[in-house]
Amino acid sequence: MTINFRLKSLLMISAALVLTAALSLTAYPDLAEAKSAQGKLYLVGLGSGDPDNMTIRAHKIITKADVILGMKYVEEKYKELFKGKQFHDAGHMLFVDKSIKVKGLDKKRLNRLGSPEKLKARQEKIRRIVRESVAKGKIVAVVAGGDPMLFSPHTGFLEEFADLKPEVVPGLSCFNAANAALKVSPNKGYASHSVILTSTMPARMGYKGKDTLEALGKTQSSMVFFTMRLDLPAVVADLKKNYPGNTPIAIVLHAGYRDREKVKIATLDTILDQLKDKKLPFEHLIYVGDFLK
Template identity: 50%
Template sequence: MISTSGVPRWAAIPLISSILLAGLPASAETDTSSTKPSGHLYLVSIGIGDPDNITVRAQKILAESDIVFGMESVRERHADLLQGKEIYEAGHGLFRQMPPRPSKDADGPSQDERAERRRRHEEQRAELEAQARKIIREAVEAGKQVAVIDYGDPTIYGPQTGYLSEFADLDPVVIPGVSSFNAANAALGRGITQGEHSRSVILTRTPGGPERENRLDTLEKLAESRSTLVFFTMRSKLPEVVERLKGSYPGDTPIAIVSHAGYAEREQVMVATLDTVLEQAGDAELPFEHLIYVGDFLK
């Protein structure tokens, strides 16, 4: 029995506590060395265009990652950085609603064929989502580092932003990179915020196709500000885009098309007006990788 005679009452409690703690086995004490390591999830931009547009920070994160998710075309660009890692398909637009892709050919697949394609696509999508949930959560729990890789700025019309919302509880970190917008600005070689009547720039999607009923950012409303408009093209057709633009802008409004931005050997810039652009572009179909600029900064 512990005697506290002769010890002031105010000192007895801490004295007893100290004696009791001293008698505890070492295993009962807090052991910080056994704390489970904390894993991390990153959404990593590898840049746009040529492979050397990747940032040093992105290279570092990929080198340190144990597991990598990415679309095949993205993975192929930096296969050397991904050697020896677990590699998985990231899908396109997982964990979010993606707008339907427009059909290129009016005489294309029948309604039944399109429905079957959608069904197979949804099945594959569900499988990829289930796989990603399992692998990512188990990996982070085990203290591993996971990277989801994407082109350009992943947060501007990027297909992989669904990972940020799906795994928000894991505090994912976005590693920024050179976007198609950055590369196209550089290709134009002029200040896009230095227009005659506006210092503002609006990033939006091309106006082709029917507008959603609940959209507030229609082309007509955006055009009222006379800000420079930069269109991410999303498989749109140039004649349709020009027709819609001429409903809000005069025919002498400058327009520029930057194709393959960020590729040193393939990059192309065409500057015209709404009245002349179709003639200058000719019948050749524009590549998937192109941005359209509209604004008086091009004068």
């Protein structure tokens, strides 16, 4: 009898606690929403070139996302996929990782955004959007073209929101797309079987890093340039300190776009004359190495 009485008492107390919790969630709908689902933050690579170069996984994440953050050109390019979702401008390098601050590149970012005050205001806005959305159980996707971890403007989100345990969804890099356009494997060189991926920064005047083009070129490895703020004459001049003048150079334009993709082939001796004063589009990669022979 005593055991049955105690059991009944425990069941009544448990039922009362469940009812109290249910009433609390009803009284505070925001809390109920937050408790009902687990929010998530993703950094998603959209791939390079045509939209169908996006991975199936990336498409699935974006389809179920409630909030999208990305650059303005991304919103226009994928407007059908983003339809019905909240879209917010993520800016360019709105949040930066520690390496950028150490290298002293943060000043250029401030100049581009106008002032420290404007930067702080934009950061606070995005922080609020991300954290409130995840707290309410929503899916937030920060989207970036190509590979989100390779010369991407949004890797700083991973440090800024590390406590939310963001997940990275890989994407097809313009490097992968350009390799397909060339139809030649860059690791099949004669002097070297290595491939160096770099930017054109090491060719700029005043660069203080250990990875100058002269230093990188000593092995005559195949070299691939992601061409942000390209100074092609400076790049060619530095490369010719180690590579023979007849070393092939390829410029891949609009890699991954079936209707626009083009490849220009020359040598270090002839490329500047071949291009003359032609302005290269933003979307191009440069390959250098005897693998192109």
